[in-house]
Amino acid sequence: MLLHHADCSMLLVDAQERLLPALDGQQGMVAACGLLLRAARELEVPVLATVQYPKGLGGVVPDLAGLLPPDAVAEKICFDAMAEPGMAGRVAALKRRRVVLCGAEAHVCVLQTAFGLQAAGYEVVVAADAVASRDPEDRQRGLARMERAGMLVATSEMVVFEWLRRADTPAFKAMIPFIKRLKEKS
Template identity: 45%
Template sequence: MSEASRTRLFDRDGAALVVVDVQEGFRGYSTFGDVAAACGRLVEGARILGVPIIATEQYPKGLKHTAPEVGLPDDAEAVEKSVFSAVRADGFNLAGRNQVLICGIETHVCVAQTALDLLDRGVAVQVVTDAVGSRHAHDREVGLRRLERAGAVLTTVEAALLELCERAGTPEFKAVQKVIL
């Protein structure tokens, strides 16, 4: 992937939001509440902007389902997986999207492997740093460094959603502004 394709602005027509494994089984992590809330802001912003949302659940029989504060739309069915990379799970489909905002748990395992597989397939990836977490802070930091070296762009909830808005003054911008404030 060229440097230009990695750094170009994301747009609503090309982007999808991938929410990786923000499940009840991880609620004991010290950062879980913050990560789940940030993922919830991304989900709400994506819904407002018409960006498709793909959620995954790692072994839901043991780790349970997506936390309610993520606010998945009623019509969003999580892709169940036992592989670490969501890309390798049955049912994972970007539906032609070539840009992915990725958030979730764990940064250094499922988020990283999903992002790396997407990058290998030529998909532009932005990792939303305030919406990813790991059980240990060191694992999160190493995962983010690895992903950035591999070509993912690091961003934040606010930056990502405002990038997708493209301009102020629209009804969508006003609705997203309420989500990020």
């Protein structure tokens, strides 16, 4: 299936200030999440974000926080964001059947949230280059497990180009510098 921006929402999971330094591949993850957030803003894809125990792990990293819409961030304690009171309603209110996931950690909160979304009837897309874990093996195993469970594992660039569809639009022209910048950071 190809993705269409009108069918998708996006969920940034726990890309937090005090968690980020411990993650393997953190710079690439932040760059890929930034690309997705910019494309979402350009194409009016609704975005939510979570922060796990912000007293201990801080808020969303500044590079990404500035790209989030107002009131997008929800605090959580549950690893599966969908198990957090009120989150299922927030996702349902977006009225989109596909959810693109990115953030941290791939094998914990991203994985459990992906399974929670899938159980709630959503099609889940995980942007592989936009997720990270402390250990690369955990990240790989988490991605493989999600893919085996029927979730689509793609890259941020795949998602963005599928959302854009065409090269002759103002949205495409607006995204090109960010796509190039992502490749420079990888």
